[in-house]
Amino acid sequence: MTYNLLNLPATSVKNVGTDNEITTEWSYLADGTKMAAYVSLYVDVADDADGPQLESVASVGGRFVMAIDPYSASFTAQQRYFITDHLGSTRIVLDKVGSVLERYDYYPYGEKIPVTVANTGNTDYLYTGKESQNALFGINWYDSGARFQTTDGIFTSLDPLAEKYYHLSPYAYCKGNPVNVIDPTGLEFTPESADDLADLESEIVLRLFKNNRRISKLEKKNSDKGESKSRNRRIARMQAENSALEETKYELQVLAASDQVYNITHSEAFSSNEMWIGGAAIDETTGTFNIVVPGNNLGLLAHELKHAYQFESGFLSSGHRTDGIPFYDIHDEIEAYQRGRLFGGDAYDNTNNFYSKLQKGPQSVHSLPTIVLNSPVELQKISNRTHSYFRYKGMTYSPQVKLNIR
Numbered sequence: 001m002t003y004n005l006l007n008l009p010a011t012s013v014k015n016v017g018t019d020n021e022i023t024t025e026w027s028y029l030a031d032g033t034k035m036a037a038y039v040s041l042y043v044d045v046a047d048d049a050d051g052p053q054l055e056s057v058a059s060v061g062g063r064f065v066m067a068i069d070p071y072s073a074s075f076t077a078q079q080r081y082f083i084t085d086h087l088g089s090t091r092i093v094l095d096k097v098g099s100v101l102e103r104y105d106y107y108p109y110g111e112k113i114p115v116t117v118a119n120t121g122n123t124d125y126l127y128t129g130k131e132s133q134n135a136l137f138g139i140n141w142y143d144s145g146a147r148f149q150t151t152d153g154i155f156t157s158l159d160p161l162a163e164k165y166y167h168l169s170p171y172a173y174c175k176g177n178p179v180n181v182i183d184p185t186g187l188e189f190t191p192e193s194a195d196d197l198a199d200l201e202s203e204i205v206l207r208l209f210k211n212n213r214r215i216s217k218l219e220k221k222n223s224d225k226g227e228s229k230s231r232n233r234r235i236a237r238m239q240a241e242n243s244a245l246e247e248t249k250y251e252l253q254v255l256a257a258s259d260q261v262y263n264i265t266h267s268e269a270f271s272s273n274e275m276w277i278g279g280a281a282i283d284e285t286t287g288t289f290n291i292v293v294p295g296n297n298l299g300l301l302a303h304e305l306k307h308a309y310q311f312e313s314g315f316l317s318s319g320h321r322t323d324g325i326p327f328y329d330i331h332d333e334i335e336a337y338q339r340g341r342l343f344g345g346d347a348y349d350n351t352n353n354f355y356s357k358l359q360k361g362p363q364s365v366h367s368l369p370t371i372v373l374n375s376p377v378e379l380q381k382i383s384n385r386t387h388s389y390f391r392y393k394g395m396t397y398s399p400q401v402k403l404n405i406r
Helices: 191-225 229-257 298-312 328-344 375-388
Strands: 009-016 018-028 034-041 056-059 061-068 075-084 088-094 102-103 142-143 148-150 262-267 279-282 287-296 390-392 393-399
Touching: 034 298, 075 287, 148 279, 191 229, 191 262, 191 298, 229 298, 229 328, 262 298, 298 328, 298 390, 375 390, 375 393
Parallel strands: 262 287
Antiparallel strands: 009 018, 018 034, 056 061, 061 075, 075 088, 088 102, 142 148, 279 287, 390 393
16 A cells, blocks of 8 residues: 555555455545546456446436346446435445345444345445445445545544644544444544534434435325325425435535534523524634534524535625624525524524614625635735625635735
């Protein structure tokens, strides 16, 4: 095994039998994101004259894989549907008619438990939905994005954010709690945030599973008994909910991969009218974006995490102005309340005086003129002038910071 300058695997050679070997080469972007893996099996086989061939591609609820269609005997792209557990681990793989092709059980860190069902497929996306390196490359690892993880509960290289979590091992997977917590990117959450994110992610996975199961039953009834407007409305509602759940899951992954630190804390504070007090804003001392969640309500957590994503994506600024200038507005609150409602939170109340002075919006950094967006100096002037924090293209702009531009 050889490693590159980022301490990520570059090449691997594994002996197969007496005279044969499997050689694997990985290629990465400058930030460590894996782009491709190439395998050479040194045995007496012919190369494909047409060059690289499609192996698989992601699809809704699973993947398309190149395989023999048992119903037509042709070699084509076949749909595979994944049934996953609360961690997103693939447990059952179905074909297009619902026949079980594969079943998987796991030990806590992803080692597969032998099952009695004979697997007729070759799915590589297994534990927590990560790609196994074992089937093709002969290495018992999973690709976690920023790093590879082993089935022994450790990563093969240092955490890129290790300096922020000095009290944890830079090689530890999910703080040693793989039953309740997942790591979408190979980066680590703050310890205070991990349990909250795990609760929300588990709720998302469970809701998606239940909705997909109900949709399948309703679609089967439509097929057996004919179309029903009532059933179609129920299907449409659950599909819309699934889209919102998938959007939430994606936003959590974006926050986890950011170099901006996000931290979740809890509060038991009430306002004068007996409403919970939460919040999402930059800590001007540490630069951490703090998410304050009242109580242990998933709806309130989802509401404040939506604000965090708005900040991450340039649609919300953090500052002291009651009108929200430059980029905090009523539209941001409406979006956050809609997200909270998805998880049982309150609806938006337009009579709430707390938001009465906010600009209507929607306002965002992306609405600025191109000449400003292309100038870090001009963006910094906006931050200084409004005494606000905002992000654009992966950079957090903070007030009173002077850029040394030649």
